Amino acid sequence: MEDLVDMIRVRADLAGSEVVLWWTGDVYAWAPDSGPHHIYGFEGVNVARAVAVEGGYELLTREAAFYLDPRSREILDQWDNKFTGERVDVLHVWNDPVNQRWPADGPYGPFRVPRVRIGEDVIFNTDVLLAYPSPLPVAEFPDNSGSDTYRAMELFQFFTRATDVDDPEVTDVPCTLSWTRVAPWLPWMRMADRPGALVYHCRGAKLAGWAEVPERTRDFVAEHGPQYAHAPEAWSGPNETSWTYFQKHAAGNPSFR
Template identity: 25%
Template sequence: PEQGGYQLLQKECGFFTDLATGKVLERWVNPYLNEAVEPFHIANPAVNRWILPQVKEERFYDRADGSVPASRPFVLPWRRAGDRLMLEQRTHFWAVNPLDPQLWRRESSGARIQVSDCMSYNARWSELSDPKRDSVEYDGHWVHVRPWQPWMLMGDRPGHCLYSAITGSALSARSVPAEIYELVRERLPDFLVPPTEVRKSEPSMIRFMRERKPAS
């Protein structure tokens, strides 16, 4: 508040699943290599950002050209159609890969990484404009394009990963798929508790470097 804005504290977790069965993968046979690999599921304890009148582009990684993003007014491109309120956000970056390809020969896609995120949100104007509410429900979509996941052991082979996911709010545990909720409760119970302390944001690749060793 003293800076005229807010700090958003978040955690994020996710699980890679079998496309045919929907079951969470514990082992995966990479069809390009015909080799069994161990998925590295998403469990990032801090994904934070400031929401201020003037903001800088959020970056987990250093820009490839070494530049620092300029600040800009925080104005979201909302569109309204009757009681529907819609928002699209797109982020694209070309950055230094934290996984040094000289050390992580099978895990790193190269010295640079190119990533795109496209997100959409749909909510109700009547709910968002209600000052008595402290939360609203929404649904949306997320598209993510990135290099091969390091645990796939694809190295610098041509290709990329494409994520396409339906998103939405979950105002209670009952809104989360039961099997996912139970898995989080079993493996990542801390992720069921909202963050209260400011921690440095950490992407999955940094955690991968800390918890895994280069494959032989």
């Protein structure tokens, strides 16, 4: 139970207040005999609320993130695909919801999160290894999907001060974070079954509130999805991903197919 409570304190707030995580970084293309290539910047926010439930906690979140020109750092509308020679429309990340259930004792045993104490710091890490049927079967999405199985890795590290973690009165532990993601080509890139992958390399922090999110990102969210400035009020599902979001948009927008 200690790991669960501490991770809620680090990732969210044990008292149930909204918590904003912000990150920024870059995306690289990794292909056989090519590159690696720096193809985008990337910046986003996740707003979360932890809710105590029987047997553990629910983490209620939604997130928005945007692909940027790697040099100017402006939010992209279109992208020139150097691999195919095609200009494509960019579909940003608008995932609502992104909810998780964290049971104190689940099907694989008690909740555990590895941590390392280095001097006055404590580092928590969570490695999420994913493999499940793709929402975009190749037969239906030959230009957008290279496999009927979605495979990816989401690798998180949360950096905290030992004095905060050791104090049970601190319900909302300040942290900075790193996030690395290895994933297939994005569907809107129209890479079909070309071999290769994307590597995301980002860093960020838990902020004091929405007002600390960079102004450009706050403005973009306010214009295109103001609900993303707040966490969900209640559990809902299924979770949205870039793949399911693309599936919905492709149905009504032939330019993505």
